[in-house]
Amino acid sequence: GQNIDQPTEMTATEGAIVQINCTYQTSGFNGLFWYQQHAGEAPTFLSYNVLDGLEEKGRFSSFLSRSKGYSYLLLKELQMKDSASYLCAVMDSNYQLIWGAGTKLIIKP
Amino acid sequence: SQTIHQWPATLVQPVGSPLSLECTVEGTSNPNLYWYRQAAGRGLQLLFYSVGIGQISSEVPQNLSASRPQDRQFILSSKKLLLSDSGFYLCAWKGGSGETGELFFGEGSRLTVL
Numbered sequence: 001g002q003n004i005d006q007p008t009e010m011t012a013t014e015g016a017i018v019q020i021n022c023t024y025q026t027s028g029f030n031g032l033f034w035y036q037q038h039a040g041e042a043p044t045f046l047s048y049n050v051l052d053g054l055e056e057k058g059r060f061s062s063f064l065s066r067s068k069g070y071s072y073l074l075l076k077e078l079q080m081k082d083s084a085s086y087l088c089a090v091m092d093s094n095y096q097l098i099w100g101a102g103t104k105l106i107i108k109p
Numbered sequence: 110s111q112t113i114h115q116w117p118a119t120l121v122q123p124v125g126s127p128l129s130l131e132c133t134v135e136g137t138s139n140p141n142l143y144w145y146r147q148a149a150g151r152g153l154q155l156l157f158y159s160v161g162i163g164q165i166s167s168e169v170p171q172n173l174s175a176s177r178p179q180d181r182q183f184i185l186s187s188k189k190l191l192l193s194d195s196g197f198y199l200c201a202w203k204g205g206s207g208e209t210g211e212l213f214f215g216e217g218s219r220l221t222v223l
Contacts, residue, residue, distance in 0.1 A: 008150075031209050033212075040219075041217065042215060042216055042217045043153075045212070045213070048209070087152070095209065097155070097212070098152075099152030099153040101150055102152070
C-alpha cells in the first residue's frame with residue numbers, strides 16, 4: 001500500500017532551526033509537496049520537489065532524495081507564527097496526492 | 110488573481126439531516142476541483158474530484174455526493190448525515206499547468222454531527 005510517515009509532534013525554540021522529516025512509499029512518484037496548516041485553518045502551499053536536492057525559499061528549505069523515499073522541511077530562525085502543522089504529500093503515478101497525517105510544530109519562547 | 114471560497118464555515122447538524130457545502134472559484138476557468146475531509150490525527154482524505162462540469166469522480170464510497178453545476182462551482186451534499194461525517198471539509202483547486210500543480214484550499218467547513 002501507499003504510505004507517508006512523518007513525526008506526530010515536534011517542539012523547538014524561537015530563533016532556532018528545526019528539521020521535519022517525511023518518508024514515503026508510493027506507487028510511482030510525481031513530486032512531493034509541503035503545506036503549512038495553522039490550527040483551524042486550511043493548508044497553504046510551501047514547496048514542491050520533484051528532483052533530488054535542496055530547494056530554498058526564504059527561511060524555509062525542502063530537500064528530496066527519491067532513491068531513499070525521503071524528504072525534509074527545514075525551518076530557520078523560527079518565529080512564534082511558525083507554530084502550525086506541516087503536511088507532507090506525495091503525488092503518485094496517477095497524479096493523485098497521498099497525504100501524511102502532519103507534524104504539529106510547537107515553538108517555545 | 111484566483112480566489113476560492115467555501116461556506117458555511119461552521120455548522121452543527123443532527124444525525125439524519127441533509128448537508129450542503131458550497132465552493133466557488135474565481136479568476137480561473139475549467140479548474141480541477143476537489144473535496145477533502147480531514148479527521149484529527151489523519152491525513153487529508155480525498156472524497157471527490159472534478160475535471161469539468163458534470164464530471165465527478167468518487168474516491169471513497171459513503172453517503173456523500175458531489176455535483177458541479179457550473180464551471181467554478183462545486184457542491185458537497187448528503188441526504189442523511191451520520192455521526193462519522195463529522196470533520197473538517199476542504200474544497201481545493203489545482204493551480205499551475207499540467208498535472209503537478211499545487212492545491213489552493215478554501216477556508217474550510219467544520220461539520221459537527223450530533
